[in-house]
Amino acid sequence: MAKLYGKITGWGAYAPPRIVTNHDLEATLDTSHDWIVQRTGIHARHVADANETTSTMAVKASWSALAKAGIPSTELDLILVATSSPDYFTPPVSSMVQSMLGAHDVPAMTIVTGCTGFVYALVTAYQFIETGVYRNILVVGVELLSRFVNWEERSVSVLFGDAAGAVVVQPTAEPCGLEGFVLGSDGSNGQHIIMPAGGSARPFSEDVLQEGSHYLQMNGREVFKFATRVIGPSCDEALRLAGKSMADVDWIIPHQANLRIIQAAARDMDIPLDRWIVNIDQYANTSAASIPLALAESLESGRVKPTDTLLLVSFGAGMTWASAVLQMQPS
Ligand code: COA
Numbered sequence: 001m002a003k004l005y006g007k008i009t010g011w012g013a014y015a016p017p018r019i020v021t022n023h024d025l026e027a028t029l030d031t032s033h034d035w036i037v038q039r040t041g042i043h044a045r046h047v048a049d050a051n052e053t054t055s056t057m058a059v060k061a062s063w064s065a066l067a068k069a070g071i072p073s074t075e076l077d078l079i080l081v082a083t084s085s086p087d088y089f090t091p092p093v094s095s096m097v098q099s100m101l102g103a104h105d106v107p108a109m110t111i112v113t114g115c116t117g118f119v120y121a122l123v124t125a126y127q128f129i130e131t132g133v134y135r136n137i138l139v140v141g142v143e144l145l146s147r148f149v150n151w152e153e154r155s156v157s158v159l160f161g162d163a164a165g166a167v168v169v170q171p172t173a174e175p176c177g178l179e180g181f182v183l184g185s186d187g188s189n190g191q192h193i194i195m196p197a198g199g200s201a202r203p204f205s206e207d208v209l210q211e212g213s214h215y216l217q218m219n220g221r222e223v224f225k226f227a228t229r230v231i232g233p234s235c236d237e238a239l240r241l242a243g244k245s246m247a248d249v250d251w252i253i254p255h256q257a258n259l260r261i262i263q264a265a266a267r268d269m270d271i272p273l274d275r276w277i278v279n280i281d282q283y284a285n286t287s288a289a290s291i292p293l294a295l296a297e298s299l300e301s302g303r304v305k306p307t308d309t310l311l312l313v314s315f316g317a318g319m320t321w322a323s324a325v326l327q328m329q330p331s
Helices: 022-026 033-042 052-068 094-100 114-130 187-192 206-211 218-243 261-270 287-300
Strands: 005-013 020-021 044-046 078-080 106-109 139-144 162-172 177-185 252-255 309-316 320-327
Touching: 005 114, 005 177, 005 287, 020 022, 022 033, 033 162, 033 261, 044 114, 044 162, 052 078, 052 094, 052 139, 052 162, 052 218, 052 287, 094 106, 106 114, 114 139, 114 162, 114 177, 114 287, 114 320, 139 287, 162 287, 177 218, 187 218, 218 261, 218 309, 218 320, 252 261, 252 287, 287 309
Parallel strands: 078 106, 078 139, 252 309
Antiparallel strands: 005 162, 020 044, 139 162, 177 320, 309 320
């Protein structure tokens, strides 16, 4: 059998229309636009209204990606949804998305690795494409974290936004696709990004509600150190596996957690900031949605071309990290 490569034939993104600026937050929180911009680069975030859920946002991005790829949802062979903020613990949000897309009986799974979820899911999709097991795979990164942060607590709530992004991966005989990747996990430091209660370790209760320990909590300093430690080496390793160097990369699309993390990585890796795709100012940290959102947006604006060599790099809860050297379409 001829070697199979994966080609990204469709992409799409969705962000809820309601924009909450830093100035809006100043009205309800002891914070300031200047503090948020200086520490994070964030100016605004999109926040879902009550009528939206994780699955409805995922489906909106998915329809755009399917339309671009020109395939009906009934032709899908697999649906992968990366998220840490599903509609329910169970049923899996991936099955909800499958049903809402009318993709009858199509296998669907949710990948829960925090902010690295989309890259983990994309790498998984490529394994099925390259082995010829499946032909049409939808990969979604979606997050509705505004429902999981405590809006009365300034240190975490200002950092996150809601969004979804999706791509369709299909096989081709022409060389392109996932050229090298690194996935990693260090569960020994998992406490640095945690929702302490609501799971089996500490089920929901009156006490949990009083303490607010069902909300997302984060040790910002430790996460910052972790991120700046893993970005460079995981990019280098993905490039080594791809047989490429940084000079071959047209664009780096990093997880959008904090502008200062991106600036520090750019400095450490000696790559000018204008080769990094950055949109955190308008969306904040949309976790598993941040890379597919930045990808779709920069493809739509024409800044990134589907034949460009991309380096995706992400880090987040777990703690996990993920890097991938990717050429979406053959040259
Ligand atoms: N507005 C104003 N002040 C705030 C604030 C806010 N929204 N949030 C925290 N502060 C205050 C703190 O209370 C603290 O005050 P104190 O010194 O009087 O105690 C002060 O600002 C410094 O807090 P600290 O947490 O040390 O700030 P920091 O410089 O580490 O910045 C983060 C905080 C969260 C912006 C930063 O640590 C960060 O970006 N970390 C990475 C987070 C991340 O990327 N997470 C996602 C991973 S996927």
